[in-house]
Amino acid sequence: MLGAMPVRIHFTTEDMARTRFAESPRPFLELNIALRQLQERSHPTRFETWRRESLRRLSPKVQQLFDLIPSTGWSVGFLGYPAEDIGEALDQIRAMPAAHVRKDVEVWADRNRQRLVPAWTRSLGSDKGLLLELTDVAAHVHQRVIAPYQAGLDALSAADHALRRRQVAHGGLHALLSGLDPRHIKWKPPVLELTMASGADDDIHLSGRGLLLIPSVFGVASPVLGVSAEPQPYLTYPVRRDDTDLVLPPTETARTLSTVPxxxxxxxxxxxxxxxxxxxxxxxxxxxxxxxxxxxxxxxxxxxxxxxxxxxxxxxxxxxxxxxxxxxxxxxxxxxxxx
Missing domain, CATH: 1.10.10.10 (Winged helix-like DNA-binding domain superfamily/Winged helix DNA-binding domain)
Incomplete structure (x- = not known):
């Protein structure tokens, strides 16, 4: 349920100078968002056919990822990397130090105190084989859930990128920030207000790092914010083709997510x-x-x-x-x- 209070991101002049937008969705981050959509029943016109076809192709082991990335609430930090390449993201997880994994799992379990955290997740930081198995499951899910539709997703991303370039050309960064997602993201210089699905209420200072703006096809419900991401915090926004629609029409998404016959x-x-x-x-x-x-x-x-x-x-x-x-x-x- 959307919260009434926003998250407020405070921009300095240096933050504005370092803010940039990605040309396309980050594949592993998009997979994270797609996994949430797979567990939902919302937006049936947009996603229902894709959900049905994707779930039919998936191994039962996908439940491991569902445990770590629930439909709502926090997901484990290392499963939200904004790497530009899916292979790079998977390799980062495979090579992740055990101490890093343990810390991410502990933070995740603490944030999800009101949920029943599966016992098997406590072994992720000490069992390298389990981490490698989880990474293989993520690769399998990407192959079945994202890859079949990559050509259409690329086309949507290219159209959105062209729109954002026009916004910057005609109105600068102010126009870009104002037009990201008027339903959930409001630009009130020098503050960007976000209505998050979690209902979070917080003040965030970028400390001169700026913000990486990442388009998303699956993230239509609310933005995803990665405050501690390196080398730069990121924020997702929904793709669209032009300024006439607040969001891409559901039928357009459904058509893009039609599978190989x-x-x-x-x-x-x-x-x-x-x-x-x-x-x-x-x-x-x-x-x-x-x-x-x-x-x-x-x-x-x-x-x-x-x-x-x-x-x-x-x-x-x-x-x-x-x-x-x-x-x-x-x-x-x-x-x-x-x-």
Whole structure:
């Protein structure tokens, strides 16, 4: 339930100079927000089909993440990294010192005193194998919940980025801050007021660090604030295409979160179907770009691209040492038929 009192972020001149906006959602942070949406029943037009399809594809082990990232309330700190790359975020968690994990879990358990904290979570700081298993579950969930829709999510992010650039060009940072999310974020210079889902009431001073503004497709209900994030605090805001709507229309989100056709997945396998789908939506992409958009490693992207090329569904040309992928007429026909 939305609280009546806001969180107030106080800006200095130095904070204003260092505030910037990200070009696209941070993948692991977006996964954190998406996991909350999976446990909700709100916004049915926007998310219900995606929820149903995603939950059907997930391993029962996803409950571990649900325990640590509930639909409301605090989530464990190390599961909210705003890293630019999903692989980077997963590697950071795998390499995290045990003392850091223990501290984050203790803080999380203290903040959730009114909830029943699962006993298994107390072992995260001392059992490296359990932490690695949890990271593998996070990778699995990203592959099933985010990666199938990456092309559409990228398109929404690009449209939002263009909007924010126009706001800055025409009205400076004041226009950008005023237009982030008028429902939950209000700019009253030099203070940014946030209405949080937790109902938190607090005064935050950025101390010259500024703020990283991060767009989110899944974070439509309320902003997410990372005060202690390094090297810079962050704040999420919902993506939208233009100034005429306060938020992206629900049908637009639902259309973006339509999955790769089941018939194509049955024919090619889940990951390979995503790779073919991604190449079709990003013609001329490099192997590195293909891996990024599909949410897989470059080695996996190269392997699947080779299989698809051998089958005549994609073609690959080389520009110096870079492989560039496009679909063939046969690949396009297959996509059109299964769709």
């Amino acid at each position: 089941d018939s194509l997945t049955t024919l090619l396998g889940h990951t390979r179907a995503i790779v073919l789908w991604t190449v079709a939506h990003h013609p001329g992409c490099t192997t590195t770009e293909l891996a990024h958009h599909a949410g897989i490693s470059p080695a996996s992207a190269s392997q699947h691209a080779t299989v698809l090329r051998t089958a005549g569904l994609t073609s690959t040309v080389r520009n110096q040492n870079t492989a560039i992928h496009t679909t063939t007429s046969l690949g396009s026909s297959l996509l059109n038929t299964t769709a």
